[in-house]
Amino acid sequence: MNHKRITHNTTKILVVDDSVPTLEVIQRNLEAAGYEVFTSPGVEEAIGFLEQNSVDLVITDIKMPKISGLELLKYVKENVKGTEIMIITGYPSIKGAVEAVKNGAENYLVKPFTDEELLSAASKMLEKLSNRRAVEAKPLPSSHNIIGNSPGMQHVYRLIEKAAATRVNVLVSGESGTGKELVARAIHYSSKTGSGPFVTVNCTAIPDSLLESELFGHVKGAFTGAQASRAGFFQIADGGTLFLDEIGDASLSMQGKLLRAIQNKEIFMVGSSRVQKIDTRIIAATNTDLNRLVQKGLFREDLYFRLNIVEISLPPLHERGEDILLLVQLFMEKLSKDMNRPAPRFSDKVLQIFKNYRWQGNVRELENLIQRLVVLADGDFIDVADLPEQMRFNISWRKGLNRLLAEVEAEHIANVLNSVKGNKTRAAQILGIDRKTLREKLRRANLPTEIG
Ligand SMILES: Nc1ncnc2c1ncn2[C@@H]1O[C@H](COP(=O)(O)OP(=O)(O)OP(=O)(O)O)[C@@H](O)[C@H]1O
Ligand SMILES: [Mg+2]
Incomplete structure (x- = not known):
């Protein structure tokens, strides 16, 4: 047993195997990759260790002389909550691996x-x-009910704060459904004139x-x-905020009128x-x-400069990483409260x-999808088969060219x-191959060959 003291913040892995050379090789490799590694020669010792310490991942051999890895x-x-376990098995003992997967091992290594x-x-x-920890964590509203901790969103929060401290005009840009209106409201309500009106004009x-x-x-x-x-x-917006939504759609005549009003800070009522x-x-x-639009002559440059004193x-x-999972959690919580029933679980x-999907409709698309999945779900578990087709087949659009052929395959x-x-x-x-080749490829890829 390895009695190093556990330090914080590194990922901890416990490796269990009766063969000391194997333990040493695995330990060396994992440590080189930056993990904190503990080793144990048997199941009994491993359980003793886990009673005292928490780790993120346990990697265990199945076949050991005293107690089988399946017991561990x-x-x-x-x-042990919140710890993953991975089984190591010798080929061709696929039967053991199948049993391991049935017993809850999410993965095994041959x-x-x-x-x-x-x-x-x-x-x-x-x-x-x-991923699982992110969905299970309670999402904390980071700023005015806006969820997200990604660097991109943190930058947005800083700009919201700065804008809220002044009365300057702000231009909020972003794809459809990214939360532009949410940001506009956040600026308004956290500014000194937040008790004044917030008035939305749809320029279209x-x-x-x-x-x-x-x-x-x-x-x-x-x-x-x-x-x-x-x-x-x-x-109506006097003393508060006028929110000009879809400003890019404003006609040239509207742009002219807006420019004059914004520039002079005064208006004439029609007929007066x-x-x-x-x-x-x-x-x-x-x-x-x-x-x-300015370059194409479709938007007045002078108005553009008046509006984007601060641009957010x-x-x-899809660029917000685990924020996606925080949002899933938020929408699930809202829904299960509304529908008065426990939130279903999503498969890994x-x-x-x-996380990998290209959300064209951004947060709004995610929110709609979660609603649909929860409403239509038969049980309390949502798996890949429940997803819309374009999502099931779109798994790897963003992974780029830096991948092993075997992984893509x-x-x-x-x-x-x-x-x-x-x-x-x-x-x-x-796939245009025979079943035997498929089985061999599944085995190579550590995918279950007997089930699923
Ligand atoms: N970061 C976020 N945290 C929580 N909810 C969010 C977040 N971003 C967006 N939403 C929610 O997603 C939905 C869409 O947001 P919003 O209407 O602000 O987007 P938008 O950028 O104005 O979209 P559009 O361009 O289509 O008008 C709203 O229900 C909003 O509450
Ligand atoms: Mg909007």
Whole structure:
């Protein structure tokens, strides 16, 4: 038994094997990769260690002289929360591996394995663990109900704070569904004038004929049908914030009127020659690149410069890493409260897909998907088969070119198997190989060959 003292913040792995040389090799490899490694020559000692210490991952041999690794698997599953376990098995004892998987080992490694295979299997298990921890952690609202701890979002929080301390105009940009309106509200409500009005104008929605009266109001008798005076958006937002949503869609005529009002800080109601001072902070939002519109002559440059005194650009969801899982947790909690039933669990594979998926509709798409999954779920467990088709087959779009052929192959095989619900004959047909080759490839990739 290795009696090193446990330090904090490193990932800890306990390796259990009756062969000292094997233990030494594994330890050396894992330590070289930056893990903190403890070793144990048998199940009894390992359980003794786990009673006193917590680790992130246990890697254990199955076949050991005194007590089988399967007993350790059982012990960990039943008694140790938040620890993953990986089984090492000698080929061809696939039967043992199948039993191990049935008993809850999420992965196993077939002997003999290379250093890369060991490290890749360990890091996959640990990533699963950290995904699971992220979804199970209570998401803390980081700033005004905006969830996310990724560096991109932390930068956004700092800009929100800075903008809130002033009255300058702000331009919020980002793809559809990234939370632009949420950010606009956060700035408003955390500013000194947060108790003033927050008024939203959708720039797409106002026909040019009504523009002026909608924006600046009109006096009684200003035009046929104007039976009473009516305030416009600028007056309603006086003392607070005017949120110009979809500013990129504003017509050139609207842009001209906005520019004048913002520049002069005064307006005329339609039908009146009396000038009115207005004190409104402008926050504009866009999901198109305004700069490009300016270059194309579709957006006034002078208005652009007035609006983007501070620009806050929201990162797309797929660039926010584990924030995705925090949001899953948030939406699950909201939903299960609304529906008054316990939140279903997501399989590790599903969480991994969530992290890798290119969310075109960003947070809104994620929120809608979670709703749909929860409402339609039959049981309390959601797996890959429950996902929409384009997600199941889109698993690896972002991983780039820096990957081993074997990894890409394994993933493709797993995807195909998923799509045919584990039917090996069908999968082999689709892949253009025979069943024996498929089995061999599954074994190489540490994918179950007998089940699933
Ligand atoms: N970081 C976040 N934390 C929690 N909820 C979020 C976050 N970002 C967005 N949402 C939620 O996602 C939904 C979409 O956000 P919002 O309406 O602010 O996006 P948007 O960028 O204005 O989208 P669009 O361009 O389509 O108008 C809202 O329900 C919002 O509450
Ligand atoms: Mg919006």
